[in-house]
Amino acid sequence: MSVRVGGISGGIAISKKRKNAYSVAAPVKPSPTRGWRLGGNRNRALAAARFSQPRASRVSFSSVGGFFARIMTMGFAAAVIVAVSVGLLAGYRWLTTVNYFDLTNVDIAGVSRLSQDHVRALAEIAPGDNLLSLDMEQIRLALTRDPWIESATVKRVLPGSLSIQIVERVPAYLVHHQGGLYYCDESGRLIDRVEAGTFVSLPQIEVEAGMEKRLALLAELKRTVGEHRAPFRFSQVGWIRLSWGRGLEVQLMDSDILMCIGSENWMQNLHRLNLVWADLKRRGELDKVGVITAQDDKVWVEKKS
Numbered sequence: 001m002s003v004r005v006g007g008i009s010g011g012i013a014i015s016k017k018r019k020n021a022y023s024v025a026a027p028v029k030p031s032p033t034r035g036w037r038l039g040g041n042r043n044r045a046l047a048a049a050r051f052s053q054p055r056a057s058r059v060s061f062s063s064v065g066g067f068f069a070r071i072m073t074m075g076f077a078a079a080v081i082v083a084v085s086v087g088l089l090a091g092y093r094w095l096t097t098v099n100y101f102d103l104t105n106v107d108i109a110g111v112s113r114l115s116q117d118h119v120r121a122l123a124e125i126a127p128g129d130n131l132l133s134l135d136m137e138q139i140r141l142a143l144t145r146d147p148w149i150e151s152a153t154v155k156r157v158l159p160g161s162l163s164i165q166i167v168e169r170v171p172a173y174l175v176h177h178q179g180g181l182y183y184c185d186e187s188g189r190l191i192d193r194v195e196a197g198t199f200v201s202l203p204q205i206e207v208e209a210g211m212e213k214r215l216a217l218l219a220e221l222k223r224t225v226g227e228h229r230a231p232f233r234f235s236q237v238g239w240i241r242l243s244w245g246r247g248l249e250v251q252l253m254d255s256d257i258l259m260c261i262g263s264e265n266w267m268q269n270l271h272r273l274n275l276v277w278a279d280l281k282r283r284g285e286l287d288k289v290g291v292i293t294a295q296d297d298k299v300w301v302e303k304k305s
Contacts, residue, residue: 101159103129110166113198114148119164122146123154131156139164147192172222173205173240186222188215203237211242214263221248230270231277232259247295255286256304262295269294276301 104127108116120126123139136154143152143166153165169191171183183191188205205218218240225234238253247263262269273294280286280301290304 101131103127103131103134103162104160106162106164107157108164108166111168113168114146114166119143119166122149123164125162131158131160131162134162171200171202173218174202175205175207186219188218203234204239206239206241208241208243211244214242214248217242217248217263217266220266221250224267224270229274231274246293255289257286257289258291260291260293260295264296268297272297272299275299 103125106116106120106125108119111119122143122145124142125134125139134156136156139154140152143149143154143164148169150167150169152167153163155163157163169185171191172186173184173188174194175182175184175188175190177190181194183194183200183202184205185191188207207215221230221240222234224230225232232250232252236252236254238251240251241249242263243249246260247269248261248266250259250261251257252259259273261273273292276292276294276299277286280289288303289301291302293300293302
């Protein structure tokens with residue numbers, strides 16, 4: 001019979017080989033316990049992470065307070081903006097209804113053909129209108145829709161006056177257009193149809209097809225005559241024609257002389273015509289002249305038939 005005393009991890013084994021004889025056995029070497037092999041700091045960190053307990057999330061009362069402070073600031077700023085906007089709107093409504101800014105005087109300058117009542121009607125203004133509620137740009141556009149108004153300037157003069165400066169279009173010629181007789185300015189631009197009650201005697205112009213590109217000659221001719229660099233006055237002109245063959249044709253009414261000025265280098269042609277005109281006048285032969293043509297560096301005279 002043998003008795004083994006000890007645990008798993010170690011102890012002393014006693015065996016009884018014979019009666020009343022005991023022998024002491026060698027101590028049993030404990031078996032090594034199986035554990036985790038942790039290699040380096042990385043494995044230690046992974047092992048610690050596997051067995052670490054989750055931490056409870058913390059809420060910072062200072063961050064919550066800052067958030068609510070920002071919300072309150074933004075709300076206060078929005079309230080201030082709304083209050084200022086409402087105040088400005090109320091102030092504008094008060095200014096545009098108070099009697100202090102009622103329109104009492106309209107100063108209109110620059111009109112000669114148009115009447116002041118006509119200008120007021122175009123502007124659609126009346127005494128008692130609030131000056132601050134009037135739209136200056138709208139009034140200006142309404143005025144320039146009239147064919148006789150070249151440009152207009154409109155200004156407020158507080159507290160109750162309005163200043164309107166008009167630049168009228170000045171008729172220089174008459175022209176047949178689409179079966180009617182029209183006024184046109186010195187550049188040949190149409191102004192308005194001729195009416196019986198407003199007729200003004202002016203030279204009539206005719207423009208041959210394709211000569212529209214030479215319309216600028218009309219303004220140059222009018223300016224040259226006004227500067228006394230032509231042998232006639234503009235009041236003597238009966239009609240003017242822009243033609244391909246003879247250039248600028250000018251018919252004089254009192255002397256019944258037709259002058260033809262070539263459109264190419266027309267100022268040089270006019271200078272030569274002036275020299276011939278002066279010579280004919282000196283010799284007293286103008287009454288015999290029917291046509292004077294200055295073109296291509298030449299001047300020739302045709303007698304009346």
